[in-house]
Amino acid sequence: MHWLFGDQLGPHFSNGGDGGPGRNTPLLMIEARSVFRRRRFHRAKAHLVLSAMRHRAAELGDRLTYVRADSYREALERTAGSHPVTVHHPTSYAAVRLLRSLPQVTTGPARGFLVPMDDFAAWADGHGGKRLRQEDFYRWVRRGHDLLMEGDAPAGGRWNFDHDNRQPPPRGSETLPVAAPYRPREDEIDDEVRHDLDRWEKDGDVSFVGRDGPRLFPATRAEARAALKRFLAHRLGTFGPHEDAMLAADPVMSHSLLSSSLNLGLLDPAECVEGAEAQWRAGRAPLGSVEGFVRQIAGWREYVWQLYWYFGEEYRDSNVLRHTAGLPDWWNDLDADAVEARCLHTVLAQVRDTGWTHHIPRLMVLGSYALQRGWDPAAVTDWFHRCFVDGYDWVMVPNVVGMSQYADGGRMTTKPYTSGGAYVNRMSDLCAPCRYRPGDRTGEQACPYTAGYWTFLDRHRQLLGHNHRTSRPVRQLEQITDLAQVRREESARGDAAP
Structure with a gap:
């Protein structure tokens, strides 16, 4: 058996x-x-x-x-x-x-991934096992699997198109002009599942968070294949340039929505990246978009899986920044209506209603807020695991502990990923109608991300001042004449929803 x-x-x-x-x-x-x-x-x-x-x-x-x-x-x-x-x-x-x-x-052996764990361990050991950068790994995978290669060189002469794929959303557009994603239809099995979950909750046996609307993600191999086919044919071409952008009325934009299918094992990563490459070679999708999609799967997803096992189980307990604050109830309950900050309200509502939002809201809205407030990284990891349809232990431990919360002190990434409101304002349409102003760090209209960014740097200035990627903003702290007031107002805010 x-x-x-x-x-x-x-x-x-x-x-x-x-x-x-x-x-x-x-x-x-x-x-x-x-x-x-x-x-x-x-x-x-x-x-x-x-x-x-x-x-x-x-x-x-x-x-x-x-x-x-x-x-x-x-x-x-x-x-x-x-x-x-x-x-x-x-x-x-x-x-x-x-x-x-x-x-x-x-x-x-494990299945559902491109690289055997022993092969990765040998590669990582060969790099000293300490500074394992995703870009180095990504190039190794590209060469080993002949993905987007022209002989020994990367297609188009470039390994990644990150610079081209960081454009803000189109001005004046509430949505991207792209075909809608594939959405499945529920059937009698879904009815049975919903009935059972209702009964379990009524009996007090289990408790859930969030809403269970019509199922939005594939539950069968046939549905997952249909979702992949539609993405490759109708959405891949517009994926790259705005993959880091956010629009309040368009949470999906050109994203593939394939992560839950991959993580359930309904899709194999090889068929996804090879299908994307085939679209480029047939002239049906630009190289920048195809490379961005391939990097998400063959680069980042694969890298996260491998690091989860290579770093060992104790990695989940990393807490270099010594953050210990608990998650507030409004966050745990996905109570978006308690939040006035428009970016956080919008993203938390997306999670509440669908169990999904794309990688930039996860990192630069949700994760950044948690990092700035000094929340316990283990609790933040558990929250992401529980609240996302594609969340599994192997997914969230490296993504949250390593990248989002910088709890490993740089074993996985070279800097903490957090920012003031200016980044959110530049990369989204979320700030203009907000009661807070991204440029204000004090006063009634102070942006919680701007104030949180400077107090985060202030708390950790000794550690971050020696990091070449954060030393410059740490030095800028000396020029902020109202820093003491920023500290007082942030302390007064406490766990209250912004």
Whole structure:
């Protein structure tokens, strides 16, 4: 019997290959209620995961045994007993510990990623294991998988088009002029899932956060393939230039919305990046947009997965900045209506309503606010894990601990990713109607991001003053004559919603 976890739902997990099951090997999938008791997950995320698992069970029919139980261990003992069970490498340290405690289970290689973990470890060790920069890794993957290459050189003579792909949104436009993304249709399985979640909440068995509207993300391989096809044909071409921009009325813009499908195992990363490259080679998408998309998957997603395992489980406890403040209730409850700052209100409402927002609101609105207020990075990591449909332990530990909260002191990135309101104003249409002014750091109209940015630099000026990427703004602190007032007003704000 071969055990499929709930994020191993594509055919590349159930059919043959190195360490995989034979085509006729019986399959097992376990829906464990205890998973939903451990965290207060977003309701839309719980719906998506259960819908995807139950859809896959229906597709596999008699080959798969689908068990609903309180825990994985209980279900495995009831179904397999002492008989041997195989499983592909899971995606969290907690799951690894569970498998190691089950003597009848044999764990095979991971699937759903481009680079074997041993290959990455060898590459990282060769770089000293300390300064592992994503750009170096990305070029290595491009060469090794012959992605966007022309012989030994990168296509177009450049490894990345970051500079071209950082344009603000078009002036005067509330939305990007691009075809709408693929959206699935719910069916009777979704009805069943929603009924079960309602019952669990009513019984007081579990508690969720956020809203469960119509399912927005694929729950089947066919839906995920349709979403990929539509993105490549109709949205990829406009993806690159504005991938870092934000529009209040257009949270999706040209983003692919494929992260949840990749992280559920419904899509394999190779088919995504190879499909994008094919669009460029056929003259149907510009190189800058294609490279930006390829970098997100073959560069960043792959890099995050590998660092999660390479850095070890203790990495999640990194807290170089010694941030220990708790998350306020309005944040934990996704209470966007309590927030007046338009950028934070808009993004928090997107998370509340859909369990998703793209990478710049995550980093420069949500993550930046948490970093400036000195919130406990472990709590921030858990929040992102619970509240996003594509959030998993391996995704959020490096992304939040390393990049967003700079809790590792620079093992993953070269600087903290935070800014004042000027950045949000430049890259979005969120600031003009706001009650706060991005240029003000004191007074009733002081932007919470501008004030928060300078107090963050002030608190950590000794550490950040020795970083070549932050030393200049740290020196500017000496020129801010009202810094003491900024400190007082930020202290007075406390945990109140801005």
